[in-house]
Amino acid sequence: MKPRSIHHVDLDAFFASVEELLDPAISGLPIIVGGDPQGRGVVASCSYAARAFGVHSAMPVAQALRLCPQAIVRHGHHSVYAAYSRRVMAILAEYTPLLEQISIDEAFLDVTGSDRLFGAPETLAHTIQNRIQVECGLPSSLGVAGNKLVAKIASARAKPRGVLVVPSGQEAAFLAPLTIDRLWGVGDVTADRLRKEGISTIGKLAALPLRDMERLFGNGAAGMHRRALGIDDRPVVTEWHRKSVSQERTFARDVSSIEVLMHCLLQMSEEVAAQLRKDGDCARTVVLKMRYPDFTTITRRVTLAQPTNLAEVLHQEASQLLRREWKRGAQLRLIGIGATGLVRGRQLALFDDHSEQLSRLSRAVDKIRSRYGRDSIRRAALLETSESPEEQPPREGNGRPMV
Template sequence: MLPDQRFIIHVDMDAFYASVEQRDRPELRGLPLIVGGLGPRGVVSTCSYEARRFGVHSAMPTAQARRLCPDGVYLRPDHARYEEVSERVFEVFHEVTPLVEGLSLDEAFLDVTGSLRLLGSIETIGRRIKDAIWERTQLHASVGMGPNKLLAKLASELSKPNGFHRIEAERAAQELAPLPVGRLWTVGKVTEQALHRLGIRTMGELAASDTARLASALGRQVAALQALARGEDDRRVEPAQAEQSIGAEHTYDVDITELALAEAWLLRHCERIAARARQRGLQGRTVTVKLREPPFVTHTRQAQLRAPSASAIDLYELARGLLNAWWKSQQRPRLRLLGVSLSGFAAERQQDLFDSSAERRVTDQVQDSINSRFGSGSLVRGGVLKTRQQD
């Protein structure tokens, strides 16, 4: 191994949300399943491979997906459940290296250069990750391996679904040459169209083109684009920093015009983020409420708790005051989106036996225990139930 050689793995769960649903509901297996917002403003979060055959894809408006796949099964996402599965997946990553850069709940880069001596070749480590994810979640992951992030990600993409592929530096130019330029991570629609106008459609054509000719159309980014087209990428895997905030929000198909319903959603969000904070052993002091009026006018209101907390009721009481103050200031209050976040974290502190909030902590602990055993959302406070009419 050369002194500066790196070994990077990219892991991407296959159709993550849809796969979790099909795992937990066997009757959905083999069916075109679309997970996302179901109302007129809804967007597809992800879909099963059966649905992709109809042309459905993530980020597509749900209304368009229904036209393409009218007989599909449409479900709202259960983010709390997906987060639980994601935590088990990331546990696998951290068992092979501390250098994990999470891109989303279901995707990450891992630098395993320092793990080779202990765990074996990059293929051995990649297979270990893939097998462990299946054993713990019964879900398939696509694993790509390479000497840099670009090639590792392309390797996983090219081998999906349930993929396992390595692109070595010596073969990079050959494997990349026929791929469309739009597959490069810095090439958006505008740059892709500019390249097409120059007659450049593949990475091989981009790598072999005259730099001066390209510069007149693309400017300073030409050298970087051509390096990527050759498979060169010097980006490092950046391990996740300490969590800065935990939040939850929801966009409504029908604008909220009743304060009581807004308060119910606020409580639901506070329960969710407080549970996540407790799972991580964190307590926060800053509560932020996000309020969006139709069509896209967004307001934020922020306040400090008297002491760091991970109690849903502590968060809710402060957030409710912020919501009410905003609501009263509006002539015709309407909400398209409502969200809450907790920040200003400190490690969970030892509790005073005579602390007046002890009863709230016991309630939270009971709720955590039941939801852990029977699934997220099995036990909620009565004030949350009104929101389930909109699920």
């Protein structure tokens, strides 16, 4: 595969930087954007002057103010932040249609092959950084690499106001000295476990024998090994593709039976998977949505090692989320399943023949249904249920984004 050129653009201390623009008198001072210090507010963003005192985002505001009593606290101007974000994204969109915004102040750009137009990747990164500074007044950092994983880690290393390019072939060497918590897929719990085993850097992780990787990560071993080496084939997913397919059911009577919930999930997984196949998409992320009788709504998501368009996989992942997140016996008013992070293409069967068989079976079922109607062929598990909850019309969430 031809090396790609991926930029990760991340605004520096975004909310705090906008607050400086709104009130130049506080520019350069320690600024905290966050909730009420009297309550349980946390720091949403803080200026680098505040960070010098040990303040960081997600820290309770009260604690941040103990570290830095002179900090200026702002409660946030979210519509202003959104407007600045749109201006920045509009600049980025001038350089490529392959633009993936991943949060209010972060995006990936795939600018492979545009050297003749915009100069070498490093030159382009400085151009973009400059324009964001001059036209929006905002500082940013950029990481440039052959894939998203390394580009994102590079931009974090470049902060603040930096550009860091990791040349093709240097990915593993760049990651090797960094601490394991930098690596995508390594959360706090995993990081703790690895450190206890003496694996403190990404390089040490990459050097582990396969047997140890499997002991530590089970099925995820191969993926983790590749990431530790800085290998990542994920495409930049444009807005157009970042839609989702989802289904949800609102029950006429609240439901607390695991059989009924599982049955609903299976039925909806079939519908979502059929839609994905029809659109020629596969989903990287499965979302489970639950609403309790008091309307508290919970969504939980899991990212798959391989994008899928198979009902079996969607159902299995959603069921696992349900078992983990739902208190057994609790009443639910609504349950839903969504497939997001869509990418073009058919289910890959890299790992096993089973998914290839399922894939073929699913396509055969799609064909029969398109000829003889939706109910012409059904899964045995869907033929009978102990209890059939009535559904409330109209049904929500037909193919609409579920977030």
